[in-house]
Amino acid sequence: xxxxxxxxxxxxxxxxxxxxxxxxxxxxxxxxxxxxxxxxxxxxxxxxxxxxxxxxxxxxxxxxxxxxxxxxxxxxxxxxxxxxxxxxxxxxxxxxxxxxxxxxxxxxxxxxxxxxxxxxxxxxxxxxxxxxxxxxxxxxxxxxxxxxxxxxxxxxx
Numbered sequence: 299x300x301x302x303x304x305x306x307x308x309x310x311x312x313x314x315x316x317x318x319x320x321x322x323x324x325x326x327x328x329x330x331x332x333x334x335x336x337x338x339x340x341x342x343x344x345x346x347x348x349x350x351x352x353x354x355x356x357x358x359x360x361x362x363x364x365x366x367x368x369x370x371x372x373x374x375x376x377x378x379x380x381x382x383x384x385x386x387x388x389x390x391x392x393x394x395x396x397x398x399x400x401x402x403x404x405x406x407x408x409x410x411x412x413x414x415x416x417x418x419x420x421x422x423x424x425x426x427x428x429x430x431x432x433x434x435x436x437x438x439x440x441x442x443x444x445x446x447x448x449x450x451x452x453x454x455x
Contacts, residue, residue: 301352302417308344309409312337316402327389334389334398338381341405343443345374346450347436355432356416358410360423362376366416373408374452377401 319333379400387394391445
């Protein structure tokens, strides 16, 4: 699978989870916990494979995207810390829904910038064969992804 297609599929998976969270009732604590745990897992893996494989390759193959990549890494930093806080937060806590809402806003903004602003530049600069290679590398790297959001490199920066 093409690396950009793989990342967009991840984006769709997370967006479906966000919609499920938004539809869950105010007191659906068990459901919200289950959804939040999936979001934490999906986004931790996604940020990991982007930072380990896609971003470095994009920086090399499409140097004009450097500023976008640097901004994306900073957005990852914020998201990963929010994920780590959600991981240990009781869904009945009054801050849980607010924290999820801010997370969703941040991730939706990040996805929109990636998909509309710089994925097209990367696709044009790198071509199909290279993106196929990256997709395979990212798929393989999923197995090495940490469980803890704070173990993703940008959480430290």
